[in-house]
Amino acid sequence: EVQLVESGGGLVQPGRSLKLSCAASGFTFSNYDMAWVRQAPTKGLEWVASISTGGGNTYYRDSVKGRFTISRDNAKSTLYLQMDSLRSEDTATYYCARTPNWYFDFWGPGTMVTVSS
Amino acid sequence: DVVMTQTPVSLPVSLGGQASISCRSSQSLVHSNGNTYLHWYLQKPGQSPQVLIYRVSNRFSGVPDRFSGSGSGTDFTLKISRVEPEDLGDYYCYKSTHFPPTFGSGTKLEIK
Numbered sequence: 044e045v046q047l048v049e050s051g052g053g054l055v056q057p058g059r060s061l062k063l064s065c066a067a068s069g070f071t072f073s074n075y076d077m078a079w080v081r082q083a084p085t086k087g088l089e090w091v092a093s094i095s096t097g098g099g100n101t102y103y104r105d106s107v108k109g110r111f112t113i114s115r116d117n118a119k120s121t122l123y124l125q126m127d128s129l130r131s132e133d134t135a136t137y138y139c140a141r142t143p144n145w146y147f148d149f150w151g152p153g154t155m156v157t158v159s160s
Numbered sequence: 161d162v163v164m165t166q167t168p169v170s171l172p173v174s175l176g177g178q179a180s181i182s183c184r185s186s187q188s189l190v191h192s193n194g195n196t197y198l199h200w201y202l203q204k205p206g207q208s209p210q211v212l213i214y215r216v217s218n219r220f221s222g223v224p225d226r227f228s229g230s231g232s233g234t235d236f237t238l239k240i241s242r243v244e245p246e247d248l249g250d251y252y253c254y255k256s257t258h259f260p261p262t263f264g265s266g267t268k269l270e271i272k
Contacts, residue, residue, distance in 0.1 A: 105260070146199040148211055
């Protein structure tokens, strides 16, 4: 059974950093592109970043480029999102998602990030 | 960037009835490889999103045949027939043909 479990969310002050993790199981992690998608409270879904199977290609939405870094450790079957210089508008539930063919087929339950002083 | 316009915002339906959601893009979603990367998701209350339809009309594994996707170019539709209580929630279209990948603004399916 495919499982994705995010962790690392919490309350953080503006300008500070946070690192999210997503532990994958039930499939060969290294065979799949992966992504982070977020959802601000009461708002819609927003793609954040994607990474290729080997980690050599990464893609970001403009609003997080230069502040967020997506990475992966295939030996540990884990996806990461390093978030620096956090802003209030980054407050959201962050989901990791498996990306088999340019769409997301499995999602984790999400981890909440609140950026507030 | 390609703009995705999803309508309606809210869709009251009767149980057993039919629902239709539209998603329009400002540019064709046909990729140079010939595929159209338009997908549909359902987010039930308090849950993560789940894929219903991928690449316009392909039902994901385990999705009931009450759900169907159609369309081409810039106009796409998700139809739900014989609506059941478990179908309630927020529906999103999602396009990944062009960068950046983008979700529609969502449609809330609720009981009339």
